[in-house]
Amino acid sequence: MAFYLSLSLIFFSTLLSASDTYILSYRAQIKNAVVISESFYLSPSMKPIKAHADKSLKLENIPPHNLNKILEKNKEEVLLFFMKQGTHTRSHEELINNTSKSRISLTIPPTYITVDFKNDYAIITRLIQH
Numbered sequence: 001m002a003f004y005l006s007l008s009l010i011f012f013s014t015l016l017s018a019s020d021t022y023i024l025s026y027r028a029q030i031k032n033a034v035v036i037s038e039s040f041y042l043s044p045s046m047k048p049i050k051a052h053a054d055k056s057l058k059l060e061n062i063p064p065h066n067l068n069k070i071l072e073k074n075k076e077e078v079l080l081f082f083m084k085q086g087t088h089t090r091s092h093e094e095l096i097n098n099t100s101k102s103r104i105s106l107t108i109p110p111t112y113i114t115v116d117f118k119n120d121y122a123i124i125t126r127l128i129q130h
Contacts, residue, residue, distance in 0.1 A: 020115050021045040021127070022067070026079060026108040032101060041110075042071065049112055051127035057081045061122040067115055070122050078124070082108045085126060 023045055028038040059074045071078055090105040112127040 021049065022113050022115060023110050024082070024108070024113050025110040026082070026106075028106045030102075030104040030106065032103075040071065040075070042068065045112060049127070050130045051112055052130070053114070054126040054128050055081075055085070056123050056125040059122050059124065061117060061120055065117045065122070067122070079108070081124075082111065082126070085111070 021044070023041075023043050025041045026039065027041075029036050057078065059070055059077070061070055086109075088107040088109060091102065092104075093100065093102045095101075112129065114125045114127060116123045116125070
């Protein structure tokens, strides 16, 4: 019995420290300097990829390890981190009767990331494909 208990504890601790690969992307629509819609996408990678680690972001984590809640709680910090790595923007502006109207689309393209849970924090690492 003690053997099975220790085996299950080893298996459980391996799961918590293992690195999981995800695909993350973001899109926002901004009209006249007001965010009118935004979408944060996160999905597990369906296949292994050949990539090397780039920059990492360390975020405070409160167990149980829930990546969606961590991203939601630290949304601004996560967006700033990924925006520094590159974003796509599309802008449409018009000026009619001295009144300016603008519509901007901001996109963080799908990016592979790994997530490692260590004690009281989660480490999100951006991956660069070969």
